[in-house]
Amino acid sequence: MICETGTDTGKAAEWLRKGYTVGIPTETVYGLAANALNEEAVLEIFRIKERPVFDPLIVHVKDAKAVDEIAVAGESERRLMELFWPGPLTILLPKKAIIPDLVTSGLPTVGVRMPSHPVTLKLLETLPFPLAAPSANPFGYISPTTAQHVKDQLGTKIPYILDGGASDVGVESTIVSVDGNKLKVHRKGGVTTEALSEAGFQVEYAITNEALPVAPGMLESHYAPFKPLYFGTASQILNRTYTSPVAVICMNEKELPELPGDYVTFSLSLNNDLGESARSLFDCMRKLDEGDYNTILAIEFPHYGLGHAINDRLRRASVKRTI
Ligand code: TXA
Ligand code: MG
Numbered sequence: 001m002i003c004e005t006g007t008d009t010g011k012a013a014e015w016l017r018k019g020y021t022v023g024i025p026t027e028t029v030y031g032l033a034a035n036a037l038n039e040e041a042v043l044e045i046f047r048i049k050e051r052p053v054f055d056p057l058i059v060h061v062k063d064a065k066a067v068d069e070i071a072v073a074g075e076s077e078r079r080l081m082e083l084f085w086p087g088p089l090t091i092l093l094p095k096k097a098i099i100p101d102l103v104t105s106g107l108p109t110v111g112v113r114m115p116s117h118p119v120t121l122k123l124l125e126t127l128p129f130p131l132a133a134p135s136a137n138p139f140g141y142i143s144p145t146t147a148q149h150v151k152d153q154l155g156t157k158i159p160y161i162l163d164g165g166a167s168d169v170g171v172e173s174t175i176v177s178v179d180g181n182k183l184k185v186h187r188k189g190g191v192t193t194e195a196l197s198e199a200g201f202q203v204e205y206a207i208t209n210e211a212l213p214v215a216p217g218m219l220e221s222h223y224a225p226f227k228p229l230y231f232g233t234a235s236q237i238l239n240r241t242y243t244s245p246v247a248v249i250c251m252n253e254k255e256l257p258e259l260p261g262d263y264v265t266f267s268l269s270l271n272n273d274l275g276e277s278a279r280s281l282f283d284c285m286r287k288l289d290e291g292d293y294n295t296i297l298a299i300e301f302p303h304y305g306l307g308h309a310i311n312d313r314l315r316r317a318s319v320k321r322t323i
Contacts, residue, residue: 003154005147005161009123012162016127021045023136023150024123025164026115028088028172028190029143029282030150031060031133032158036070039100042132046102048157051139056105057132058090058173059112062124070099070130071110076178076201083199086116088169088190092177103132113173119164135172142223142289142317145170145282170279171309177206188309190278222316223282225289229296231311231318242295247288249314250299251277264293274306281310285317 004011012022019041021034032049034041036059046053059070064081067073071093073081080091095103095110104110115121124131135143136150144150147163155161174189176196183196184206196203230237234256246263250256252272253265266284268277288296298314301307 001156001159003151003156003158003161005151005163007119007163009119009126009162012123012160013126015160016041016123016131019044020160021048021158023144023147023154023158023161024120024131024133025117025147025162025167026060026120026133027117027168028115028170029145029167030136030147030161031120031131032136032150032154033060033131033133035127036060036103036130036132037098037100038129039102042100042102045132045134048154049134049137049139051134053102054105055134055139056107056111057103057134058175059099059103059110060120060124060131060133061112061114062121062127062130063114066114066130067093067112069096071095071112074178076180076183080176080178080183080199080201081114084191084195085114086121087114088116088171088173089113090173090175090187090189092175092186109177111175117164117168119162123162140222140224142225142282142285143172145279149283149286166279166283168279169275170281171306171313174309188312190306190309192305193308194305223285223313224317225285225296227289227293227296228319229285229298229314229317231298231300231314233300237297237299242297244295245293246295246297247291247293248297248299249281249284249288251301256299263297274301274304274310277301278306278310281313 024031024033090111090113092109145167169190174191175187177184183201248265253267301310
């Protein structure tokens with residue numbers, strides 16, 4: 001299939017109306033979108049991503065009102081929407097029958113979010129249906145944060161990639177379910193736990209590493225490069241021997257102890273800015289995976305704000321080895 005990359009939301013809408021899948025920009029990562037109400041179109045997403053059908057998709061809506069057509073939202077959920085939408089927060093809600101079971105992998109809930117990327121919001125406004133969209137990467141690989149990333153891997157399988165520039169947040173949405181004032185975090189992401197707590201919610205984690213978790217984005221191995229990646233604190237991982245050349249991902253190399261001369265460091269933010277770090281994380285991982293390195297080391301980020309989501313992705317990207 002010939003794949004075109006462009007900024008024409010009209011063209012993207014045309015393909016989507018015909019039941020095709022299209023790459024779309026969001027503020028978190030790029031999505032592989034299809035008409036969420038069309039089962040055939042949704043099946044294409046699973047085929048293209050080689051994604052197991054037990055892993056449900058997030059549905060993207062144009063505004064909070066559009067939620068009522070597909071799901072049931074209570075008072076607390078509405079409050080979350082008011083506070084955090086448009087933005088990187090996915091809310092799990094009891095689904096209505098109009099959403100095909102394939103979208104939710106048979107679960108009674110559907111993950112819904114209103115993205116804040118202006119290009120995708122414009123696209124959603126022109127469409128008479130919401131968009132089911134997982135991250136636009138082959139299942140288990142690093143998520144894409146540019147149109148080029150999508151093209152590199154899915155370019156032969158989809159007709160159009162809507163280019164909205166590099167994703168602003170750089171890590172996926174936070175996934176939550178709500179029970180009154182209690183909020184369960186199923187995936188750490190772009191909305192920080194601190195922000196959710198400050199909004200008056202009692203936050204707890206519902207993240208498992210079981211073989212069949214509620215949110216398979218939470219599978220033990222995910223977001224992973226092909227090269228072996230080791231993750232831990234500087235003292236845990238730097239004093240071992242690795243196959244060189246070795247690349248080191250960190251927030252700020254100025255804060256690392258002295259490294260062997262042939263190690264190459266990649267600082268995601270010399271200003272110790274977690275937002276900047278998150279924004280460049282996946283791009284950096286992809287470049288190192290494509291580069292001449294045999295080993296990738298990733299040094300733990302601070303345990304606050306977006307650091308939680310960054311550490312989560314790096315841990316899941318790492319080789320399974322107890323250090
Ligand atoms: O930021 C994002 O959320 C991006 C952009 C494109 O919006 N999307 C994304 O989708 O990360 P995906 O498919 O790569 O990850 C969605 C995660 C999966 O781990 C899935 O298991 C979980 O959301 N999920 C979706 N629906 C769910 C449900 N009803 N219950 C529990 N987990 C659900
Ligand atoms: Mg994903």
